[in-house]
Amino acid sequence: MSLVYAGVLSHAPGITGRADLAKNTGLRDEFYAALDQQRQEIEASGAEALIVVAAEHFANFFMNNMPAYCIGIGDRYEGPIEDPDWLKIAKTSVPGAGDLAAKITREVMHTVDVAYAEEWKFDHGIMVPLNFLTPQYDLPIIPVNINCQGPPLTPLPRAWAFGEALRGACDSVPEKVAIVGTGGISHWPATPDSGKINEAWDRDFLDRLMRNDRAALMDYDDEETYQEAGQGGFEIRTFITIAAAAGGLGELQFYTAELPIFAVGCTVAKFSLDSAS
Amino acid sequence: MSLYNTQKFLYELNRDEATQARYRADLEALIGGFDLTGEESNALREGDIGLLYVLGVNGQILMHYAAFLGIEWFDYLDQMRAGIEKYGPVRAGVYAMTGGGDSFTTEGKES
Ligand SMILES: [Fe+2]
Numbered sequence: 001m002s003l004v005y006a007g008v009l010s011h012a013p014g015i016t017g018r019a020d021l022a023k024n025t026g027l028r029d030e031f032y033a034a035l036d037q038q039r040q041e042i043e044a045s046g047a048e049a050l051i052v053v054a055a056e057h058f059a060n061f062f063m064n065n066m067p068a069y070c071i072g073i074g075d076r077y078e079g080p081i082e083d084p085d086w087l088k089i090a091k092t093s094v095p096g097a098g099d100l101a102a103k104i105t106r107e108v109m110h111t112v113d114v115a116y117a118e119e120w121k122f123d124h125g126i127m128v129p130l131n132f133l134t135p136q137y138d139l140p141i142i143p144v145n146i147n148c149q150g151p152p153l154t155p156l157p158r159a160w161a162f163g164e165a166l167r168g169a170c171d172s173v174p175e176k177v178a179i180v181g182t183g184g185i186s187h188w189p190a191t192p193d194s195g196k197i198n199e200a201w202d203r204d205f206l207d208r209l210m211r212n213d214r215a216a217l218m219d220y221d222d223e224e225t226y227q228e229a230g231q232g233g234f235e236i237r238t239f240i241t242i243a244a245a246a247g248g249l250g251e252l253q254f255y256t257a258e259l260p261i262f263a264v265g266c267t268v269a270k271f272s273l274d275s276a277s
Numbered sequence: 278m279s280l281y282n283t284q285k286f287l288y289e290l291n292r293d294e295a296t297q298a299r300y301r302a303d304l305e306a307l308i309g310g311f312d313l314t315g316e317e318s319n320a321l322r323e324g325d326i327g328l329l330y331v332l333g334v335n336g337q338i339l340m341h342y343a344a345f346l347g348i349e350w351f352d353y354l355d356q357m358r359a360g361i362e363k364y365g366p367v368r369a370g371v372y373a374m375t376g377g378g379d380s381f382t383t384e385g386k387e388s
Contacts, residue, residue, distance in 0.1 A: 013340075017350075018350060018384075021350070021384045022384060023383060023384045057337035057338075057340075057341070058288050058291065058292070058335065058337055058338050058341070059291075059292055060292070062284075062285060062288050063281065063284075064285070081291060081292045081341070082291075082341055082344050082345075083344045083345055083347070086344035087344075121292055123341075149335065149337060150335070151371070188375065188376070188381075189336065189337075189340075190335075190336030190337050190339060190340040190372060191336050191357065191372050191373070191374055191375070192354050192357045192358045192361070192374045192376065192378060193374060193375055193376035193379075193381055194354060194381065194382065195380070195381030195382035195383075196375075196376055196381040197381075226371065230375070231336070231371040231372060260381055260382045260383055260384065261382050261383075261384040263382075
């Protein structure tokens, strides 16, 4: 049928792994409630598969052979690679949607030279979203990766083009497909500065994202992003891809910079799906 | 290339249970399979988070490795800070410390 849902959410490992350390438990639970709302919206959309546009953290791809973009076309995935006690998510097996993913890949290839992979291990970047969005792991997943870790990184206009290509591909298949992008905005994860968040930068980015203002979203360069938003800010690529895929305005459903133990500005949003002309 | 090899060692360890079994059974043999400097080999032998951080190992790779070693969250952050104190600033990559060693979490052990 077509794309039936588009949204974005955070994926930092602390969201599950350090849940017990959060001081502001009321705010933490509000965040979890917003994630559960997102789960319900995806279910209500009738989605038969969920594309997760992630920015993985060396679970599959390394500097020996790093794709800028990759789509998973497997029928089964394993995760998390991390110590389950650390992430507080048990190791599990997640259904894929191999045939559908291959069709989507074929379509995307008309405009973006995407890589594909039939093997894929999930790290926290996908497992944390799935933990909230499909807690029974009964929705087939199509993992997608944008390299946000090992520079050189793909330029933002290419991330936009990739989102448009994914949209075209979803609209070309008979199945109902949901898509989420998962990244961080400003954050300095996995450094001694973990917990540092540039809230003003985040809110400005989210404003551009919710307006789905392509020109304003393209107006970042990685050098500036690194200074203002940390190396975690490179993950804005996943959010930009979703804005391009959705085409419509966004609705910010949750944001806070007040849960620093999660080491990211916690975000949940959805987009209206203005059909591409 | 040597930092590359150190990261590759950790990448393979982090993602692969068979490599984790080899790590536990015969760490020396595993280390011997990679072209590493003495300093790097030692850091991996001792699980020296602080030195690996300063050498420029990508933070995500290092974080997963610290979790594999069972290091508690705030100890892991402290070990990176101690590494900088002992060995100087981060020498490569994009995971440098920018906050002067301060803690940015209001939660945790200090409360
Ligand atoms: Fe991330």
